[in-house]
Amino acid sequence: MTTPEPRLSMPRSSFAIAMKDYTFIRPGIAVIVSAATLVVALIFGLDLIASLRHAAATVSHGARATRTLHHYNAGLEVWRRMATSTDPVSRRADVAARRDSIRGALRTQIAALAGSLENPIDHDLAQTVLEGLAEAAGIKAREAMIVLLAHQDAALFDAAATAARGVQLAALLLALTILAAGMLVVPMAWLYIRYKRGATIEVQV
Numbered sequence: 001m002t003t004p005e006p007r008l009s010m011p012r013s014s015f016a017i018a019m020k021d022y023t024f025i026r027p028g029i030a031v032i033v034s035a036a037t038l039v040v041a042l043i044f045g046l047d048l049i050a051s052l053r054h055a056a057a058t059v060s061h062g063a064r065a066t067r068t069l070h071h072y073n074a075g076l077e078v079w080r081r082m083a084t085s086t087d088p089v090s091r092r093a094d095v096a097a098r099r100d101s102i103r104g105a106l107r108t109q110i111a112a113l114a115g116s117l118e119n120p121i122d123h124d125l126a127q128t129v130l131e132g133l134a135e136a137a138g139i140k141a142r143e144a145m146i147v148l149l150a151h152q153d154a155a156l157f158d159a160a161a162t163a164a165r166g167v168q169l170a171a172l173l174l175a176l177t178i179l180a181a182g183m184l185v186v187p188m189a190w191l192y193i194r195y196k197r198g199a200t201i202e203v204q205v
Contacts, residue, residue, distance in 0.1 A: 034180040041176040048169040051162055058159035065117075066152045072109055073145050076129075079103050080138045103133055122151055 082090060082099040089095060107130060114126035125148040132141025 037176050037180040041173050041180070044169050044173045044176070048166055048173060051169065052166045055159045055162040055166065058155060058162070062152055062156045062159060065113075066149065066156065068113060069145070069149050069152060072106060072113070073149065075102055075106050075109075076133075076138065076141060076145055079106065079133075080142060084137055107133055119151070122148060125151070 079099060079102045082095065082102070090099075110126055110129050110133075114123055114130070117123045117126060125144045128144035129141045129148065132138055132144060135141070
């Protein structure tokens with residue numbers, strides 16, 4: 001009967017030797033906890049990217065629409081004052097022509113804006129403004145314009161709230177990343193560097 005040859009053990013790597021001094025928690029548990037933390041951080045990070053992208057698009061579109069609407073609202077107020085003025089000068093042909101020119105420009109501009117509005121409520125309000133321009137006093141157009149401006153301002157406030165939520169997610173993401181690094185990456189890296197430095201000193205001696 002032959003005696004079986006003893007099995008040769010594989011030499012341990014320098015990293016495995018260094019990890020014998022890792023006494024915080026069991027390395028396997030540290031790896032699992034850190035991996036789970038990084039997965040959660042990844043999910044929050046993707047949510048953060050989507051939220052900030054949506055907020056940026058909303059702010060960009062809302063800012064352009066609000067600036068345009070304020071410009072049109074100013075023109076609408078000028079037209080209304082000219083249309084409702086009792087001053088005899090307002091009956092002159094040149095004043096009437098300028099008033100009609102302003103109304104025509106507003107119709108063209110607001111019609112183009114209505115076609116670019118994705119929200120059906122905003123689109124209907126823009127159409128109401130167009131209908132109100134056919135009235136002599138333009139009261140209906142003014143009321144619809146005020147509501148339309150309020151809707152755009154509300155969209156900007158919603159975008160600001162989304163950006164605030166993004167800041168909270170960023171803080172949570174940073175905290176999770178620090179937790180994962182503090183539990184596993186930094187201690188293990190420090191132990192490995194310390195081991196390698198000690199091995200280098202022993203070789204030099």
